Amino acid sequence: MWERLASRLLSFRAITQPFPMNTNLPEDHPRPRSLADLFISFTLLALQGFGGVLAVVQRELVDKKRWMTREEFVEEWAVAQIMPGPNVVNLSLMIGARYFGLPGALAALAGMLTVPLVLVLLLALLHAHFAAHPGVAGALRGMGSVAAGMIAATGLKLFGALRNNPLGIRLSVVFGVSCFVAVALLRWPLAYVLSGLGFAACMLAYRRIKA
């Protein structure tokens, strides 16, 4: 009986443990120092993200802090995107969990949401007074189109991560272009595109990866 209880406890511990790190990274690979570092980093990321946070997360965590490589980022992003829920929220909790397990996930999540939540409530209170000003509407419009460009740039940067993809560059481009056409131009429902194209791509990748 005690043995069973112990193994239960162990498996609960396993669930809250950090994800094993990628083994091909050097020991001194940059990483968040503590839960507080994680919380503050994600708060700062969130506060820079007007009209979406993904571009900032990619730039700060991959390009600047180098907590993860471009390839690792794409892998995490694939999971964050497939799972239900807000993608950037999913991504931050996964990144937090990589380094500190469940506490890390919660710290990153709290960083991403707490201060922005307070800010957005304050803005909602202010909004009533300033919504009619034409300059405010214009500024929001201008920031919106810059934000769209930032997301495009993130996509363009991450394309480089496909160079070592087992699908090969040609098939990657075929899948990428089909996805773009289906979602952006034909406006097909995302669920169908992800499951249809995704299934085909994963099958092909499976065949090309050596067991």
Added chain:
Amino acid sequence: MSAILHLQLNWADWLNLFGRYLLLSLLSIGGGITTAPDMHRYLVDQKNWLTDAQFNASISIAQAAPGPNILFVALMGWNVGVNAGSFLTGLLGVLLTMGGILLPSTTLTYLAAQWGHRNRNLRSVRAFKQGMAPIVVALLLATAWILAGIERDSTQAWPLWLLSFASAIFVWKTRIHLLWLLSAGALLGWFGLV
């Protein structure tokens, strides 16, 4: 624009609100915004807890504010709560809607990611991540395309497209801080240049 709402919500209504967001969380594949039409049906058409104007303002304020766009859900909860009485019920609304939209999806994502990392050497896990990579990267470009409103049938929209295009090039090719670009966009918009 409809009149100001004064609601009387009992505990069954609050529970109903929480339950609906728990459900929507599981359906929000591809991001929270994909469930916005359903939220509109529920909060505005069915229950009449929120005016149309409040609904739209919730989305646009959250999009303009710093932070993840999912905070539009918090604003909806806030507005429902304030309609029901006070700032205190407003906070209850935030708690129930944000808790509802986040609990199921974050739990599932955490468990899935954890399982995926534990089994990262399995052929099927590697195939999934590598196979999905080109698709999710292209999805970013599709999202940008939709947000930039390239298809918006308007001859006046070209300065906005140009701005999106220029900011994409700057972010892609330079290390300029993103806040400079956002400020530039805000200024151009403020003076009516885009």
